Amino acid sequence: MEPLLPPSAVAHLLGVAPPTLRSWDRRYGIGATGRSPGGHRRYTPEDLRRLTDMCRMVAEGMTPADAAARAASGPASEPAAAPGVPAQRGPASGTGRSASAALHGVTRAAIRMDAATVEDVLEDRLRTRGVVDTWDEVARPVLFGMGSAWAATQRFVEVEHMLSWSISSSLRRVHRSPRIRDRRHIILACTPAELHTLPLEALAAALSENGVAWRMIGAATPIAAIEAAVRRTAPKAVVVWSHRPESADPEALSAVRRASAGLREATLLMTAGLGWQGGVGGMSDACSATLPDALSILTKDIAAAT
Known part of the structure; x- marks a missing residue:
């Protein structure tokens, strides 16, 4: 039974x-x-x-x-697909949802560990409202809410982990890594002690949405790797991300300065994240704590140089 x-x-x-x-x-x-x-x-x-x-x-x-x-x-049916082509998931009627409705939908789906629905809602909003709106109005608030719930109750840590993975997956599916056709690109890196990459991934997706090329070298990037990447690829800008003051390592900024000193063209050094607000970010050319600010600085810099 x-x-x-x-x-x-x-x-x-x-x-x-x-x-x-x-x-x-x-x-x-x-x-x-x-x-x-x-x-x-x-x-x-x-x-x-x-x-x-x-x-x-x-x-x-x-x-x-x-x-x-x-x-x-009866059971919900998926749309038919041509042989060899995966069925397309995603909401048919979601484009008119308000931010609060999308946030509610993602929250409820996350709590019941329904990753497919979380990603459907996020990807629909990414395509219709853009990266900045999706990040600021849906993804970031729900992550903050789950983090607060865990801090208050010691529950939902599994939901927070699943949600982070789903947000990352959605950002990459909608805005994949670009092909680098010239040197006008941006390097995105975390400091050696920084493991949280989601805000940097949101910035990468927003740059793609605006036609700006980038290379991501990810979480806990060793100092030597940052320096080597700058020397090898001669980027137009480097963004060094730190979420917490403990991970805001000024040596990462020094590495960018050393590597870019011999390049033909100037390299903008930008710190991003709350970790730099203690003052060590003063070694950079620009500092940003929000996605819209970072995007504005980087797109203006690239546009001015082209």
């Missing part, structure tokens, strides 16, 4: 409050069809499947009433 789940367990799995489940049952007729020996409501696997489909469709922009009707009619 297949297990029957109580409302509390279903609410936890879906990331919704138990009163929401009762409301959906009352309003849309999509609820528990099983009963315990004592007569209490219990959800069958098919009930859970319908509710999971409903949550996914609501996260993708459908109204609860329409999502309930669609979920009740």
Whole structure:
């Protein structure tokens, strides 16, 4: 016999409050069809499947009433694809969602560990609203919320990790690494002790969106690697990212200065992230703590040099 789940367990799995489940049952007729020996409501696997489909469709922009009707009619179907071509995922009706609706959808999908829906919503917004909007209005707030939830309750660390991976995957799918056709590119690097790359990945995606080429050398970049990359590729600019003061290593900036000293063209050195605000960022040509500021500085610099 297949297990029957109580409302509390279903609410936890879906990331919704138990009163929401009762409301959906009352309003849309999509609820528990099983009963315990004592007569209490219990959800069958098919009930859970319908509710999971409903949550996914609501996260993708459908109204609860329409999502309930669609979920009740049977398993959601994926669009057909030509032989050898993967089916295209993504919301059909999500382009008109407000930022708060997208944020709510991503949060609920993340809590129930539904990475596919998280990425669908994020990629839809990246394509329709752009990188800066998606980062500032959806991705960054939900990451902050999950981090705050963990700090307060010691829960949801698995959600935060999955969410970080999904945001990174979405950014790279929508804005892949560019082909470098000339030397007018930007190097993106973390300091040796910095492991958090998501803001730097958002900057990379925003640069691609604006037609600016870049090379990412990623988390915990050794000083020697930063220096070698600058010497080998003669970038127009180098961005050195630090999220925390403990990881803001001024030697990384010195390495860029040493490597760029012999280059024909000047190299802009920019520090990015809150870690540099203690004063060590003064060795740079520019400093930014936000994605819009960093993008503005870098796109103006590239445009002025071309």
